[in-house]
Structure formats: structure tokens, C-alpha cells
Amino acid sequence: GLEKWVWEQGRGVWEENSAVEALEGFITDITQDRRNQDRILQSQKELRSLYHRLES
Incomplete structure (x- = not known):
């Protein structure tokens, strides 16, 4: 079904x-x-992850 x-x-x-x-x-x-909203939250999560990897 469609949500x-x-x-x-x-x-x-x-x-x-x-x-x-x-x-x-x-x-x-x-x-x-x-x-x-879900796309924005996913983008924020990916950017945070990238930021932490670049910081290391």
C-alpha cells in the first residue's frame, strides 16, 4: 500500500x-x-559524518 x-x-x-x-x-x-523533512535530516546526518571524517 501507499503511505x-x-x-x-x-x-x-x-x-x-x-x-x-x-x-x-x-x-x-x-x-x-x-x-x-526526511531528506533534510538525511543530508544533515551525511554532512555531520563527512565533517567528523575530515576532522580526523
Whole structure:
């Protein structure tokens, strides 16, 4: 299957008797943002490793 990252924000809509009547909100696909973040973290890791090898 395909993995997707999402960000969800919502809230309950309450009836007068304190029961949840409905949920409202939205879901946004943040898959590309997560992939970009993972690439940045991997690049930082590789640069740190290179720096430590050059230091030695």
C-alpha cells in the first residue's frame, strides 16, 4: 500500500444534552512536507559524518 502523512484538525459539535452531534474539521495531506523533512535530516546526518571524517 501507499503511505500518506496527514494533519487533522477538528472539533466536536455538541447537542444541548452534552452528546456529540457531529464532528467538523479538515484533513490535509502533508506527505510531501514529511518527505522533504526526511531528506533534510538525511543530508544533515551525511554532512555531520563527512565533517567528523575530515576532522580526523
